[in-house]
Amino acid sequence: MRTFKPIEEHHVGGTTETWPAYRSRPGVPQTRGDLRPPSGGGRRRSSALQHAIRTVCVLGQVGAGLRDPGPWEPAGCLRPESASLPNLSEVAEGRAKESAGEGASRTRAGAPLAMGEVEISARAYVKMCLHAARYPHAAVNGLLLAPAPRSGECLCLTDCVPLFHSHLALSVMLEVALNQVDVWGAQAGLVVAGYYHANAALDDQSAGPLALKIAGRIAEFFPGAVLIMLDNQKLVSQPHVPPVIVLENHGLRWVPKDKNLVMWRDWEESRQMVGALLEGRAYQHLVDFDCHLDDIRQDWTNQQLNTQITQWVGPTNGKT
Template sequence: MSEITFSARAYCKIILHAAKYPHCSINGVLLSKSSTTKGKEIEFVDAVPLFHIALNLTPMAEIALMQIDELASQNGLVISGYYTALENVRDCSFEKANHRISDKLTSNYPSSCLVVVDNSKLGIQMDNVALKVAQFVDGSYKLSDTNRICLKPDTTLDICSQLLEKNGHNLIVDFDNHLDNISLDWMNPELNEEVDNLVAIYN
């Protein structure tokens, strides 16, 4: 069975983005290696947080995607997924999650994924994968079996829990933050380093 894999960096940044703005809907995009563009197997190696104020501001989204796409291509990566956490903590439906960005992804990446944070599974201690994933198959997004979703390394939930305990969500910078203060880097080098250090410690 083909897998949908999230690196520690990608998974932690999604969860920390949601944790930083629990009162808002948030969104972002996921990056994978451009060499793996065939088949349904996909490994997300990074996440780029986009917005928490107004998710549907198309001009801002287009600017963000152009910048992300350029930087990603320089590093052999491609935008291959879209993630969101909805404002209503009881809501993790795909009906409200779909967005112009997720629709646009399918033309560039045929097996792109739509990822929704399962708010019911969020907490300081992460015991379960708090994501629901749908993959684009035969012209529409279809819910993926939870058995297909895996984290790499296996200690990712422990790493995420430690970051949450240390208030690591305060480190995350999304594109909204960058627009408020352009000195803030939406690629999150400081947080990336923190995650990589924890991966080294736990493994």
């Protein structure tokens, strides 16, 4: 069971916020990077290359030679030389033409969205927190999904897809995941509208090069995309303030978004839900794409967890 320090002050952007700082189990070092994996996580994993090759084989995407990097692939990431993926540039180009005809803003050619309001749903928030809670020893990341808004409309982050807790920079796995999420989201009327990231160190809430690169690539296709950094020190069962830092893209820079433009469908309910699910160890049932690559029978869309969240919310307002 997690314990908590007394209320402490924390200075962010010239302001002082107060909340109980996160503390791990007694006797465990106070950095996420030093925490041991949860029980059952000690099983020896295959190498990153084996993961990548097995994944593309299962998906039937192994070709004879390398192709140009797809549109999702961050520059500078490790790419196994023996793996080959479909050229997603052609796919993206076709989608861009279709979206441009519909006035959508997710393509490079589309008009950028106005930097307006962002709403975070309970489902998206809860799954981000549970992802970080399941792997307190590692950095984690994932994608944020939303219905494509029209210019000037609020961006409603209705869901998230946990991606990785290891090998975050392996581009072949990242590209497969992004492609799968993009196709799955399109079937549900959702677009990849953002990226979330939690660093391994307890006191590190900065957006590193990898987070900026992936978020920047998403912003090329969805100009209104947001980058959410999780603040590990605020990740407690009942935080006084949201443990997230929402950044928006201003040209080549990602800057904190005006807090008055970041809304919650129901913050009080969301924080109570996280506390209840953490106490019930619901994070043990969360599946990220890493888990799916280990065992493709595991559901990276987390429908079981989504149902659990919906049932928790149902008595209040029936929405997530």
